[in-house]
Amino acid sequence: MQKILLTLFALVVLVSCAEKKSDKNFVLNGHIKGLKSGTIYIQRIKDTVLVPIDTIKIDGDAHFVSEFNLDSPEMLYLFLDRGVTNSLDNNIPFFAEKGVMTLETSLDFFTADAKITGSKNQALYDEYRKVMSRYVDQDLSLIEKKFKAYKASQLDEVAKLDEEQKGIIKRKYLYTTNFAVNNGDYEVAPYVALAEIYDINLKFLDTIQKSMSPKVSKSLYGKKLNDYIAERKKIGK
Template identity: 80%
Template sequence: MQKSFLAILSILILVSCSDKKSDKNFVLNGNIKGLKSGTLYIQRIKDTVFVPIDTIKIDGDSHFVSEFNLESPEMLYLFLDRGVTNSLDNNIPFFAEKGTMTLESTLDFFTADVKISGSKNQQLYDDYRKVMARYVNQDMDLIEKKFKAFKDGKLEEVSKMEEEQKNILKRKYLYTTNFAVNNADFEVAPYVALADIYDINLKYLDTIQKSMSPKVAKSLYGKKLNEFIAERKKTDK
């Protein structure tokens, strides 16, 4: 009888623990396989500087949980302190939004092995980056060929490649504009406009601005895009 009572009590405790909800509106469940000891920082960019939001100490268990309040969907960064210079290999960007997200990676290939779920903005941004990577690779190939042609004194070929690079840049800008307009209900739209095509012709930024849903227009990046366009219109006169 006593054993049955203890078993029921244990089950009730487990259920009550599992039902316990965070009082924060954002939860990140993470796992960095192979990381036994170290420090992780969740950071945001403020005035071009990384500012820590949360500090996570890893001691034996590579799993971690971070909880805090998020005012608006925002690009955040998970930084791994390896005790060396802050480099791109130590920073994982992720598009945080209210709710629960999961981030998994490995110690050996911290940025390459990352898998992120639980955010529609992140999913859209991943799709966007795959396309943009193709443009970047095309441009890198041309840079390599252009260098060889210049070295061989083939200046006419160099000029042709420079024109090809300009066309790639135009296609990148048009793709980003179309992506932002087609995903105007998500905060990733003003984010890519600010991050990747801030110097495009104002008429394209105006198109993105007008396409934003009211919710997105009131978001962190929606407000920033509105402010940026207003400043561009003043300086471009």
């Protein structure tokens, strides 16, 4: 009898687990350490405006789950309405793709502590941002030096620093182009091309376009890049 009861219990557990299985193709498991209450919005950009896909109320438990269908890998944004502060540190971008992803962070260092796993596009984007942050730091250092040179009326030094800044921009564009070409099998490639170097010479965008796999070319950002290149060729720029 005990064996029968155990078997029945196991069957009930299996059925319960099956019932809880999501019928959506994207699941985000999240945890915001230290958050007691607030509202989380999962958002996407539509017509240059952030619009909500899902809304989650937090009341006591800092863990949350967001489930919905995703047509194509896409950069989404997790926005936290803290309710009691106007902190600017409240929006985390993440490159969503079909499957299960995990986002963990803390309330105190919301964006800085964010760790996002479960997406190859996200992993590549993290790698890209790490390199780009070095260029940003270099540029900020030059801006500070240029400000001091202006105050000291050192115009020759200002001109020299201007040239150094132009060099940083060129290196950023070259790195982004190489990154996109080398990762043509992933949707992050057309995304960074559109987000970071949309005004680059068309021949570089053509190179990125040709490097995209057929799957990526048919994706959300692949289509947008193809349309953008076609439009620029039409107007001859």
